[in-house]
């Protein structure tokens with residue numbers, strides 16, 4: 188098991204080295220401790236999801252998938268636009284295990300198109 192702050196580029200690099208090759212799936216359940224201020228919590232989780240997306244774009248194999256926890260709240264526009272560009276399909280999913288009163292949901296992106304041509 189690797190532990191570290193994912194916002195530190197060295198952490199992502201350690202994970203990448205441990206995976207050792209193209210990944211089938213990157214799944215982020217990261218969430219910063221809740222402040223109780225919905226807009227702040229939303230922005231913080233979207234920032235983590237964007238970090239995870241950048242990592243996924245660097246390590247996924249073509250056809251791979253990306254799943255990340257986000258909170259419903261409206262500031263996901265840039266993230267969703269980027270995902271729709273990079274993946275064939277993007278949708279939201281709320282698993283049965285997620286409490287109905289929780290704003291958490293998951294963005295599920297499948298069919299990674301592969302890294303942009305150099």
Ligand SMILES: C[S@@+](CC[C@H](N)C(=O)[O-])C[C@H]1O[C@@H](n2cnc3c(N)ncnc32)[C@H](O)[C@@H]1O
Nearest residue numbers: 191192193194195198216217218219220235256
């Ligand atoms: C909802 S919990 C996930 C629990 C996890 N699915 C489990 O079963 O243990 C959110 C997790 O995100 C982690 N987290 C928040 N910010 C992070 C960051 N910058 N880097 C790495 N992990 C982070 C927290 O430490 C916490 O464990």
